[in-house]
Structure formats: structure tokens, C-alpha cells
Amino acid sequence: MTPVLTDCRVPFAHELIDLARTDERVVAVCNDSVSSSNLGEFRSLFPDRMFNVGIAEQNMVGVAAGLANAGLIPFVCAASPFLTGRATEQIKADVAYSRANVKLVGMSPGVSYGELGPTHHSIEDIAWMRALDGLPIVSPADEAQTRQAVRWAAEYHGGAFLRIGRFKVPSVSEGQSPAFHFGIANTVRHGDDVTIIASGVTVSRALAAAELLADQAISARVLNISTICPLDADTVIAAARDTGHIVVAEESVSRGGLGGAVAELLAESVPVPMRLLGVNTFAPTGSVEFLLEHFGLSPEGIAAAALELVGRG
Amino acid sequence: MTTDWWQRLHDAGPASTSDIADFATEIRRTTLVTINRAGLGHIGGDFSVTDILATLYGRVLRVDPTQPDWSDRDRFILSKGHAAVSLYSTLALSGFFPMDWLGTFTGPLSALNGHPNRNKVPGVETNTGPLGHGFPVALGCALAAELQGSERRSYVVIGDGELQEGSNWEAFMYGGHRKLSNLTAIVDRNRLQQGDRTENTNSLDPLDAKVEAFGWEARVINGHDLDALYSALTTPSDRPVAVIAETTKGKGVSFIEDRAEWHHKVPSAEQVELALQELGS
Numbered sequence: 107m108t109p110v111l112t113d114c115r116v117p118f119a120h121e122l123i124d125l126a127r128t129d130e131r132v133v134a135v136c137n138d139s140v141s142s143s144n145l146g147e148f149r150s151l152f153p154d155r156m157f158n159v160g161i162a163e164q165n166m167v168g169v170a171a172g173l174a175n176a177g178l179i180p181f182v183c184a185a186s187p188f189l190t191g192r193a194t195e196q197i198k199a200d201v202a203y204s205r206a207n208v209k210l211v212g213m214s215p216g217v218s219y220g221e222l223g224p225t226h227h228s229i230e231d232i233a234w235m236r237a238l239d240g241l242p243i244v245s246p247a248d249e250a251q252t253r254q255a256v257r258w259a260a261e262y263h264g265g266a267f268l269r270i271g272r273f274k275v276p277s278v279s280e281g282q283s284p285a286f287h288f289g290i291a292n293t294v295r296h297g298d299d300v301t302i303i304a305s306g307v308t309v310s311r312a313l314a315a316a317e318l319l320a321d322q323a324i325s326a327r328v329l330n331i332s333t334i335c336p337l338d339a340d341t342v343i344a345a346a347r348d349t350g351h352i353v354v355a356e357e358s359v360s361r362g363g364l365g366g367a368v369a370e371l372l373a374e375s376v377p378v379p380m381r382l383l384g385v386n387t388f389a390p391t392g393s394v395e396f397l398l399e400h401f402g403l404s405p406e407g408i409a410a411a412a413l414e415l416v417g418r419g
Numbered sequence: 420m421t422t423d424w425w426q427r428l429h430d431a432g433p434a435s436t437s438d439i440a441d442f443a444t445e446i447r448r449t450t451l452v453t454i455n456r457a458g459l460g461h462i463g464g465d466f467s468v469t470d471i472l473a474t475l476y477g478r479v480l481r482v483d484p485t486q487p488d489w490s491d492r493d494r495f496i497l498s499k500g501h502a503a504v505s506l507y508s509t510l511a512l513s514g515f516f517p518m519d520w521l522g523t524f525t526g527p528l529s530a531l532n533g534h535p536n537r538n539k540v541p542g543v544e545t546n547t548g549p550l551g552h553g554f555p556v557a558l559g560c561a562l563a564a565e566l567q568g569s570e571r572r573s574y575v576v577i578g579d580g581e582l583q584e585g586s587n588w589e590a591f592m593y594g595g596h597r598k599l600s601n602l603t604a605i606v607d608r609n610r611l612q613q614g615d616r617t618e619n620t621n622s623l624d625p626l627d628a629k630v631e632a633f634g635w636e637a638r639v640i641n642g643h644d645l646d647a648l649y650s651a652l653t654t655p656s657d658r659p660v661a662v663i664a665e666t667t668k669g670k671g672v673s674f675i676e677d678r679a680e681w682h683h684k685v686p687s688a689e690q691v692e693l694a695l696q697e698l699g700s
């Protein structure tokens with residue numbers, strides 16, 4: 107049976123529209139990104155509550171802070187590389203430092219723009235945003251998590267960064283209730299020999315890697331980190347203590363990324379052997395699948411890293 | 420070794436307007452086939468800028484495809500980097516790299532990805548793709564030429580939607596302040612951006628008055644009139660020149676022209692046939 111795959115921009119838009127129907131404070135701000143953020147329907151339903159400032163990301167984030175200043179709840183929706191790259195200082199000063207209630211929605215993060223190349227890949231966004239004081243980073247891994255994360259963001263008072271993928275993903279939340287809980291990591295597979303820590307598109311790949319490892323009699327735990335900041339320290343520390351080996355698999359740079367976050371935490375608590383897999387150089391040309399494989403983020407690549415780490419590689 | 424096109428446009432004396440028209444047609448045909456093969460590209464913006472590229476590489480720029488790093492070459496930057504395939508086609512036809520590279524466009528480990536990379540593609544001056552970067556870099560190139568006492572000139576093509584990025588206006592301001600007469604900014608004024616018309620999104624008009632107010636000489640021309648382009652790009656000025664090239668997005672193929680959805684739609688095999696017929700040879 108082939109699993110149903112979801113482009114998470116679709117449930118994101120549905121949920122945003124649902125919220126907007128009942129809460130008139132909800133508005134959208136974008137940068138000529140109505141279609142790439144899947145907000146066409148939002149615009150037809152709420153034309154007055156959609157601010158498309160044109161191709162101008164710095165203005166976009168500043169405008170959102172001004173809207174929030176009046177009690178509105180702006181969702182800034184733009185391709186993640188341009189949102190987080192071009193408008194970093196607006197995010198720092200106008201949102202994080204000013205504690206403005208702005209929801210920053212980075213669309214199509216990681217290498218999901220494939221062949222469009224490194225200018226369009228958003229592999230640095232987690233590192234950049236994680237450096238900011240008091241800015242939660244949420245990275246849902248599937249449709250159910252996306253829906254709940256959007257609801258959480260609307261209720262949470264303060265700035266937040268959501269990463270919403272376009273690369274289609276299967277459900278990884280079966281049996282998880284709730285699918286998304288802010289600040290809590292989901293243990294999506296139990297195991298004792300090694301823990302694979304993943305987020306977003308790498309979660310289903312980590313699960314597939316765990317299957318491959320099971321064939322070799324290695325029991326892998328898999329954590330889905332949907333809240334990257336603040337990191338669920340209890341769950342990560344327990345995993346390090348229980349399994350003694352940690353592999354992090356993310357479609358972004360390890361330096362300052364999820365890998366960096368896990369390493370910082372464990373260095374001060376339970377230092378264990380680790381392997382940090384990520385997109386750690388500007389990518390060569392290729393499709394999303396090709397690139398994930400190239401950077402060792404295929405199930406086989408993740409399993410190989412785990413085997414090497416537990417001394418069986 | 421220079422290509423047939425380079426020989427016809429340069430080695431055999433100055434190119435004529437009809438040579439440039441033929442070159443532009445060949446660039447469009449090559450672009451179309453390359454995009455169709457890859458299943459990816461920005462054909463609307465490629466076709467609106469093609470006549471500008473044909474004029475620049477056919478009879479304006481002082482560059483040498485056999486020595487792409489020649490230090491005194493004119494500098495050209497395609498700031499609207501999503502129109503990469505039209506630039507790649509122009510560079511390949513001119514002999515900066517072999518034509519067969521085009522067949523690898525977007526393929527695994529190709530030198531040619533969706534946006535130009537100067538470290539992989541001869542003839543590319545800076546990596547573009549995020550809008551609003553090329554103009555400040557071209558400004559820097561022009562300042563360097565002035566400092567080094569070189570006659571070389573700098574040219575940049577900016578999308579009109581791209582002009583909504585504030586960085587462009589910072590560059591207009593400083594270019595005007597420095598009276599950089601060795602710098603030409605060409606605006607591909609096709610009145611469309613990704614999702615809609617520029618004037619429905621964040622309007623730019625009156626663009627000529629705006630750039631004049633920043634100290635530039637505005638030259639508003641039909642961006643598909645090859646003689647007008649040539650004259651606008653070569654007539655000297657005592658100020659930096661902004662050529663506002665009024666263009667049609669998707670120019671040359673009726674069903675692609677002036678439609679927002681063709682920003683990055685990929686033509687089917689049937690549509691390629693129709694389009695090649697319309698373009699002629």
C-alpha cells in the first residue's frame with residue numbers, strides 16, 4: 107500500500123482559513139507569494155485581510171509587526187529562504203526583541219526547491235532563527251502536525267517561526283495524541299541501541315532507516331522533533347542515556363541547526379557519540395530526492411550512519 | 420575557437436539589426452527546448468529579456484568568450500536570475516561554454532541549475548536568484564572601474580517586480596549620487612510579476628520620474644525594438660542611465676505572451692511544436 111503523501115502547504119492554508127473565519131484578528135502578509143504559499147483561497151475569502159506588499163521581504167516583516175501592534179495576528183507567508191534571509195534583522199528587532207505577536211511562516215524550507223539551487227534552498231533558516239532570543243521554531247512533519255501547529259501558533263502570544271514544507275510527506279503521527287504538542291518531542295519508534303533524531307521531511311526517512319536497522323538486529327529509537335526551539339530536553343537526554351548513541355538527520359545545516367541544538371544540550375548533560383547528518387554545503391544541482399540522497403538523508407544513508415556509530419558499519 | 424554565431428555577430432564586422440533579430444530567435448528556440456527537456460524554467464521572463472540579451476551580447480558588450488575572465492571586460496549581471504535559461508542559451512551560442520551543457524540543465528551535478536552560478540558557468544559575474552541583489556553588485560563593478568581608471572562599463576538587467584525590493588533603490592540613490600556614467604541599469608518592464616500585474620500588486624509608475632529623481636537619465640523604449648535598444652544602450656550620458664525597456668512577458672509566442680501563469684509554467688511537447696512554428700527560424 108502506498109501511503110498518502112501531503113504537501114503541507116495545503117493543510118496549512120485550510121487551517122488558516124478556518125481560523126480566519128472565527129477570529130477576525132487573523133490576517134496574512136506576503137511577498138508576491140500568494141500562489142507559492144497556497145493562499146489564493148484565503149485572498150478570495152478575505153481580500154481585506156491579505157496584505158501582499160510585493161517582492162519586499164523587509165517591508166513585509168515590518169508591516170506585520172505594525173499590524174500586530176494593533177492587536178491583529180499576522181501570519182507572514184513567504185518562501186523560507188527569502189523570509190528568514192532577507193528580513194533577518196526585521197525578525198530580530200521588530201519581532202523577537204520587540205516581542206511582537208507575528209507568526210513567521212517559512213514555506214518550502216530545506217532543499218525542497220531542488221533544481222532551483224542554493225539561493226532558493228533554505229538550509230540556514232533554523233540556525234539563523236535559533237540564534238534569536240525567545241523565538242520558538244516549529245517544524246511539523248506531516249498533515250496532522252501542520253494543522254495543530256497552525257492552531258497553536260494563533261493561540262500562542264508572541265513571535266514564532268513555522269516551517270511548512272512543500273515536499274510531500276506521509277503521516278508520521280499515527281497513534282500520537284496529540285499529533286503536535288508545543289515543546290514536546292514525539293517518540294515515533296521505541297528502541298534501545300541508537301536514537302535517530304529527525305524533524306520535518308527527515309522523520310519518515312528516519313523511520314524507514316530504523317526498519318533497515320531492525321533487519322540487522324539493531325533497535326533504533328526515533329524522535330520527531332517538531333519543536334526545535336525550545337528543544338524538549340527531557341526526551342533528548344533520556345534518549346541519550348537509554349541508547350548511548352545519537353544520529354541527527356535534518357535537511358538543513360548541522361551548524362546551528364537541529365544537530366547543533368542537540369549537541370549543545372548533550373555536551374552539558376549526557377555526552378554520547380553522535381553523528382550529525384545535514385545539508386552542510388551549498389548543494390550541487392539536482393532534484394530534491396537526489397539531493398537528500400547526496401547528503402546521506404535517504405533511509406540507507408541514515409541507517410549507514412547509525413551502523414557506523416554503534417560500531418557495526 | 421569561436422562559434423558560428425560569434426563569428427557572424429563579431430568577427431565579420433559589426434552586426435546588423437537583422438543579425439541580432441536572428442540571434443534573438445535562436446536564443447528563444449534554444450531556451451524553449453532546454454526548458455521543455457528539463458521540465459523546469461521561467462519562460463515568460465526568459466522571452467521578455469531575450470532581445471535585450473541578444474543586443475547586449477551581439478553588439479554592445481566588450482567581452483570575449485575565449486577569455487571570460489579578461490580583466491577589462493564589460494560587466495553584465497542578470498539580476499532577475501530566474502531567467503537563467505535565456506542567459507545560458509545566449510552564453511552557449513556565443514561560445515562561453517559548449518552547447519551540449521544545455522542538455523544537462525537541472526540534471527544531477529550539472530553546472531547549470533535554475534539560477535546562474537559564477538563558480539560553475541563561464542561568463543556569469545555573480546550568483547543571482549534572490550531578487551534585489553544584482554544591481555548593488557553592478558554598482559560596485561562600476562565604482563571599481565572608475566577607481567581603476569578603466570573604460571569598461573557595467574550593465575544590469577532588473578525585473579520590474581524585482582524593483583519592489585528596497586535594495587534597488589539604495590543602488591539608484593548611490594549611483595545617482597556618484598554620477599556613475601559608466602553604469603546602465605536596464606529594467607525589463609513587462610508589467611507582470613509572479614502572481615499578478617505589478618500595478619495591481621505594488622505599483623511602480625511613474626518609473627521614469629522616480630529614477631530621474633534619483634539622478635539617473637531615464638530612457639523609456641520599446642524593449643523589443645532592436646534599434647531603439649542599441650541606441651539606448653550605447654548613447655553616452657553624463658549620468659547613470661536607466662533603460663526602461665517596455666517589454667511583453669513571453670514575447671514571441673502568442674499563447675505565452677502577457678499571462679501571469681506563464682511565469683514558470685513549462686510548455687508541453689505539443690506547445691513546443693506550436694511555439695517553434697511561431698518563432699520561425
Ligand SMILES: Cc1ncc(C[n+]2csc(CCOP(=O)(O)OP(=O)(O)O)c2C)c(N)n1
Pocket residue numbers: 137138161163188192461463464465467499501548549550551577578579580581582607609611612613668682
Ligand atoms: C527575494 C526574493 N523574493 C521572492 C522571489 C520569488 N520570485 C521569483 S521570480 C518572482 C517574480 C519576479 O518578477 P519580475 O522581477 O517582474 O520578473 P519577470 O517578470 O521578468 O519574470 C518572484 C516573486 C525571489 N526569487 N527572491
Ligand SMILES: [Mg+2]
Pocket residue numbers: 578579580607608609610611612
Ligand atoms: Mg516583470
